[in-house]
Amino acid sequence: MVTELLTKYIWLVQTFVRAGDRGLDLDGICHKWENRFGTPYSRRTFNNHRTAIAEVFGIEIICDRSRNIYKIASSGDLSDKDAAAAWLIDTFTVNSVLSLGKERLSGRVSVEEIPSGHKHLTGIMDAMLDGNKLRVTYLKYGSSVPETFTLSPYALKEAVRRWYLIAWCEERGAMRVYGIDRIVGIETLDHTFRMPENFDVDKLFADSYGVYLPEGQAIEIILRTSLKEAAYLGDLPLHPSQRLVSKSDREAVISLRVCPDESLIMDLVRLGSRIEVVSPPRIREKVIAEIGKLKEIYNI
Secondary structure (H helix, E strand, O other): OHHHHHHHHHHHHHHHHHHHHHOEOHHHHHHHHHHHHOOOOOHHHHHHHHHHHHHHHOOOEEEEOOOOEEEEOOHHHHHHHOHHHHHHHHHHHHHHHHHHOHHHHOOOOOOOOOOOOHHHHHHHHHHHHHOEEEEEEEOOOOOOOOEEEEEEEEEEEEEOOEEEEEEEEOOOOEEEEEEHHHEEEEEEEEEEOOOOOOOOHHHHOOOOOOOOOOOOOOEEEEEEEEHHHHHHHHHOOOOOOOEEEEEOOOEEEEEEEEOOOHHHHHHHHHOHHHEEEEEOHHHHHHHHHHHHHHHHHOOO
């Protein structure tokens, strides 16, 4: 149900983005809907969809009464308004193109596989929308025996080709993060939960690196890199807090403000000689220690 509705919402947004400032009158909208979905489209249903799109994506389809048409306000910079809405629109656009033009585009479009238990996403989203708790059976890495938890599903987050569920765990009495691909069983319960006031998953992870819940205070990490690597990192920052500190004709210095964790150290090591940790000393030492382990493995 959720997936079907999202598909229709995305289609409406795409239709109005293509129409631009010209907009569409109600007859034009209904005609396009009937051609796409094969069912009649009433003014009431359209207005319900307008309301839902505003609530879900923060995108308003307004009525220009002087011309008796509907359009999206400032559709040109739509993707800059809300990163989550832009991601959903981009994702559904690609999926629509692949579905409708599968034969014509075969062998010409490649997408990265995300092995994240897609079969659970719709059920989790339904529970989030309805405010229902979940009974989840989970097999964590390093364990051969799954555990069962009662969770209040607060949010979903995508990171590094994986989907994660952020939830309050009754058995642990704390918030936890669960990789959806590690869920082996899921059941929607009749019991409901109440979301914490003003909860925002992006704010929750603002000082985190990856999907680790923040622990302690964020610290500033200074990195030195080549101009070429700085350009790459400018396009794909390591973290939203990343900023350019200084630049010469040979190198650049950038900074991050994060709560350091294992995934950050691994990514810094992965960049190899293209980047140097300048400070703080304890982060530099952790990177050096990991490099030392690599040298032992390869007998260097």
